[in-house]
Amino acid sequence: MDNHSDIVIIGGGPAAMITALTARRYYPEKSITMIKNKAADIIPCGIPYMFHSLEHPAQNAMSSDGLSKNNIAVVIDEAKKIDRETHQVTTAQDEVYPYEKLVLAIGSVPIIPPIGGIDLEGIYPIEKDLEYIQDMVKNVKEAENVLIVGGGFIGVELADEITSLADVRVHLVEMLPHLLAHSFDTEYAQMVEEKLESRGVQIYTNTGVQEFSSDGNGKTAHLADGTDIPIDYAILGIGARPNTDLAEQAGLSLFDGSGIWVDEYMRTTDPDIFAVGDCAVKRDFFTREKAPVMLASTATAEARIAGANLYKLKVVRENKGTIAIYSTYVDGLVLGSAGLTEHTATAKGFEVKVGTAHCVDKHPGVLPDTHQCQVKMIFSRNSEIIMGGQVAGGSSACEMINTIGGAIQQRTSRSEFETMQMATHPFITAAPTQYPLVIAAQNANS
């Protein structure tokens, strides 16, 4: 069997898929093979919604129609070894795949804390695998008490979804003083906390699980603050680490001990091997430090850069780094964050000026389905460029954070926001007199 392919991509998630599709667009004459270790991949950010909002968990399966349409070969197998000398990948099934260019899109591995009882039946990390999550959903739906460990995005979204299930009581534990603390300042995190609490979620902050135990009456989670929580099922959402095993075996460099080192064009220390998505190191837009960002949206941006630049540097990327841009949805409340929070910016030594604005997302605010909306913008005190923003509101808040995100990437100044031209409409935005990005920018100047 001739396994030769010009471009070999290891992985099956959004990063792998977009690398393949982008490579096809820029290098139509090249053959492309994806080696992925499971047949059914799922949309990573849709995982929480497999528990309630989607009628069937399988609706969150990732379509691979685009691959066959674009003449991209798919092999279900597990890559085991890279031989850089001979330019070959060997798989679990002992097949050998030669390559000209290799892309690692091998994702991340859930972090399992080394605590007592972590191996008990019914305590599981999140794996991006359809059957695995389908089993989880089934078990959670039969549970009375579900514990979620970790109050980041996945923990918050799971709590919101699972509390919608009848007869399931949700407990959410977070080590930091607030939920979503890496992405939002306290006043925004509190909105999420109030929302979840009003929905019946029991939140424990400033503490963590010290041990799980089990006896004839069932399982218990023992928290560091002395609280005991009876649980039927626990989901670990405390994060993941870059999957770097294959890269390390091949002698590729990591960055600062974790994450495959890549340059601006997603090239590893081997010019014929690229890495994209969760397995590749992310560096912050402002500090250039390692940034703990693992998002499909970041991964797809990287995949587009890699796919276009495999053979020639076709799409020039400015030296930018990740801006850590997120949005989330909690029972109708939309929150977005981009760039640095006020807390993080200050902790990193930046001198900032901050402005906020409150408005309604229609005008006049008596129109049906009007939501409160609030915006916070963080600027460099001296150089006055935008460094971060947070938004809370109705459904339009999601694209508003993208306006801020675009502005961060373009290094937009505060006075440009003050004089910005924007579209407004009674049914769908704040009034032009109240447009929150303008008002917050003005208010920052005090």
Next chain:
Amino acid sequence: MDNHSDIVIIGGGPAAMITALTARRYYPEKSITMIKNKAADIIPCGIPYMFHSLEHPAQNAMSSDGLSKNNIAVVIDEAKKIDRETHQVTTAQDEVYPYEKLVLAIGSVPIIPPIGGIDLEGIYPIEKDLEYIQDMVKNVKEAENVLIVGGGFIGVELADEITSLADVRVHLVEMLPHLLAHSFDTEYAQMVEEKLESRGVQIYTNTGVQEFSSDGNGKTAHLADGTDIPIDYAILGIGARPNTDLAEQAGLSLFDGSGIWVDEYMRTTDPDIFAVGDCAVKRDFFTREKAPVMLASTATAEARIAGANLYKLKVVRENKGTIAIYSTYVDGLVLGSAGLTEHTATAKGFEVKVGTAHCVDKHPGVLPDTHQCQVKMIFSRNSEIIMGGQVAGGSSACEMINTIGGAIQQRTSRSEFETMQMATHPFITAAPTQYPLVIAAQNANS
């Protein structure tokens, strides 16, 4: 009576109000007086919604709470004459108001076409006056056949609202081949036309009203193409011209025969007199030609520039011009446009490359309340900067056009869109693999 005020602003709409509030912020020690000719101003872009969506038309009144709270005096009177020599404004009530700095925010005057029967009872232009519109609403609600002349934003939005009233048949006449033709390319205009037609609006394009007549059986509108439409009431929405009488009397220059000439800081040819909003000329961002844009959002941006820069140039404005950024809402369909359309760009001699994208605004698309979404982006073929964009979709489309608008104002390149970082979330945006601003930018490169 001492009428002295450091800053005098003539007008009562959004431009006047935001100039006053911005001046208060930047010049806390100055006294400010607004001279406006009616007590109750209304939110201009809310006018269509006084016909149906708002329970009471008066809900669209503009609040002036902010003025008294900010120690801004309001005089209900009509400015009649400016004496630049003595720095004084004289009003209809023969009061004299001295000023150091004067701001003209005197708006626009509806265009009344010189055709037969235009003076008949029941044929009215739109005036930004609460009582006047309340009367219109009352009459329209009693009518059987309502004709709207002009298929721009106000005409389209009025048609959508009025067709929601039981027993009212709406006719909409537009001279150009399509509705909204100045702001959208044909494929977007057609979406609006289909939407309105499905709601029972009768659309007549490529024609205009030649004459109105009246006999014992009622009124008729005679179109240039020979069609006769029986009407009870007609609304003229064919546009407005800058209100420049006061400026001309005072010897201020106009630009190219219409609109008060202003520099980048909204200063007229008299350094102590500023003009903002519809009365001031607008120049296109790309062509620097006169641009027929009359929008509250543009007016408020100008007002912020004028208010900040009355005494000292405090907020630097780059030499930008108007990008003509709009959004509208037709029965759940949101459309946005920013910058030049493909049609206009080409007509003005720009060589462009165009990319489009189609997606759904949630992921997976089986989530409740998923809308189709489409984007068109127009780039300079050679210099590759973004020159325009159009969006159609659900409620998030409104802020998506603002992301494009921000990018135009920052002269963002196509490859920066290709590698942009954006926030995505299953409930509120397209999938990161399908994000339409990225895909359209990629597709433009062909």
